[in-house]
Amino acid sequence: MSLIRFFSRLIVGLIFIFSGFVKAVDPMGSTYKFTDYFTAFGLDTLTSLAFPLAIFLSTLEFAVGMALVFDARKQLSAWGAMIFMGIFTPLTLVLAITNPVTDCGCFGDALILSNWETFGKNVIILTLTLILFFGRKQKERSYPLWEQNLLVFLSIVFPIWISVYSYNHLPIIDFRSYHIGANINDGMMIPENAPVDEYKSILKYEKDGLVKEFDETNYPWQDSTWTFVDSEQILIKEGFTPPIHDFSISNETEGDITDQVLHDENYTFILVSKEIDKLNEKSLPGIKDLWLYALEKGYSFIALTASSMEECNEFKTNHEMPIEFYNTDEIQLKTIVRANPGLVLIKNGTILNKWHYNDFPAAKELKGDLAAYSITKHQKLNIKLVFISIISTLLLFICLFLLLSRKTKARK
Template sequence: MRTIQFISRLLVGLLFIFSGFVKAVDPMGSTYKFTDYFIAFGMDALKEIAFPLAILLSALELTVGMALLFNAWRKISAWGALLFMVVFTPLTLVLAISNPVSDCGCFGDALILTNWETFGKNLIILIFTLVIFFARKNDNKSYPVWKQNILISFTIIFSLWISVYSYRHLPIIDFRPYHIGANIAEGMLIPEGAAADEYTSLFTYEKDGIVKEFDETNYPWQDSTWTFVDSQQIKIKDGYTPPIHDFSISNDYEGDITDRVLNDETYTFLFVSKEISKINNDIIAKVQDLSIFALEQNISFIGITASGQSETEEFKSNHEIPFEFYNTDEIQLKTIVRSNPGLVLLKKGTILDKWHFNDFPSSNELKGDLAAYTITKHQKLNIKLILISITSTLLLLICLFVLLTQARTGVKNRLQL
């Protein structure tokens, strides 16, 4: 029984840690997902709490997962895991049946599951969670409360720090198809031999006042006593969907310029804004500086937005913006960069760099070789992430050492008895 309990704690704990972490590094992704659910269920008024709810959920998941993994706060963590599963298991069943949003978002963009896959996963995890819950009083092994409190406090602070940092800058780990180094054109390709969408045709016929539907195998096309009324095609199976789809850049004046942008041999700056009306005026000076620099260096600088033409024209006029705006699907814009506005540097369709509006570079920083600048920037960022990873790993190893020490002591005590 103790072995089953240990395995259950390990599996559920790791799952909660993974789920909480991938949400913590991308709080805006979870915010968008909560907003989609609120809209789908007619609860638009709750959209304002989507962001704090996203941060709270990731922190709770990560904390419960760490507590389970290291056997801290046993009763509280067992209750926490059970409440999570009792709430989300029936909820995912409702989502699987109604399918208001195709992806539940339980693992962010790191792992995409259908609603039925999520429900099946939750059923399995619920079984392990019940094992943990009913055995919560049987395990007498423990270590000092202050050590447990340090572990839990570290987890909460770590989760909140990652979420706030990723919100104020960009996700420290980018699981989306528009990550740095990705080629947009290649992400839109459908591999040869990939499965295509499958459809079936339904035919409506009428006879003697009776209307009846038929499929392709039995419709009465040779029976003149039936009168054809209507036909429709229904998708019965999804085919392969490329990582990047519905991406296009166009406006009313020039039409679609997607291929031109993605095949440009030189650099291209994309000024990305899903909602122009929500751009902070404090960064306008930086945007003007960057766009003028690009024009002087003969580098393309264009804006892509989901806002309407009149809104973009008003924005350009009010702020003396020297570049053109084009329309792109709002979902794609939110996926490209978790910032409004954001900045993306392309070269022949490959994303070389991305910036949150808090981190927009000055024109002086970009003078010289742009490729060398981005490499240096990423090297500095990687050093920071490595230091953070090493520190976090050491702390976790210390916690794991404490856990194993306690377990070994418990085994020795039982053998002595």
């Protein structure tokens, strides 16, 4: 039984760590998801809590997971996992039945699950959690309490630091379809022979004051005593959905210029602001400098927003900024870059670089070929991430080795 508890603790702990981490690296993604849930359930007044709730839950998940993996504060970690799964398992059942939001967001953008898949996953985790919860009072020798408390403390500080950094810059790991190196044209392609959505037609007919539903195989088309009332289409099987969809660039003056922008072999700077009236105004000097730089080099510089053209024209007048604004779906804008404003550099539809408004490059930094500049910057970031990953993995294995060594000695 102790072996079952051991593997249950590792499996639940690692899932909690993974779930907490992938949400911590993208706090705005979790914020948008909570906002969607609040809106779907008519709780719009709670949307202001979405961001702090995103930070709190990712931190809680990560800390509980670390405590479980390293067998720290056994009582608290077992209670934490039990409360977490006791709340979210029935909640995901409700979401699976009502389907207010198609993606639960439980693993951020790193792993997309349907609501029914999420519920099934939670049932399995809840089963393992129950094993831990009812075995939490089993007496086993453990390491000093101060070491356990230190582990829990660091497990709280780490995801908070990651969340704050990612919020003030960009997610340190980008799991979305608009990551650096992605080609938007490729992301919108639908393969040949890809499955398409399948619908069932429901036809409503009335006779003698009674309305009855039929389908295309049995509707009374030859019986004149029935009167057609209404029809509806019900989705019975979803087809293939490309990673990037509902993406377009248009305005009232030029119409749709999506293909023109995505097939431009020159560089294009795209300023992204989902709500122009909430754009961080400290970024305006940097935007003007970059616009002048693009103008001088012959590069395109456009802005994408979900705001109305009237708001855009007012913004351009007030800030003396002659940038051409285009409309794009708000969800796509929130997915492209987690900042307002954010900046994207593309060429022939490929995303070469992205910046948070806190990291907009100075025009004087952009020397030489922009593709080479972007690749160099991205390589340096990747080297840092690889180094951090290697160090973190080594520390994890060392801690696991020490933990297993202590337990082996305790049994002897």
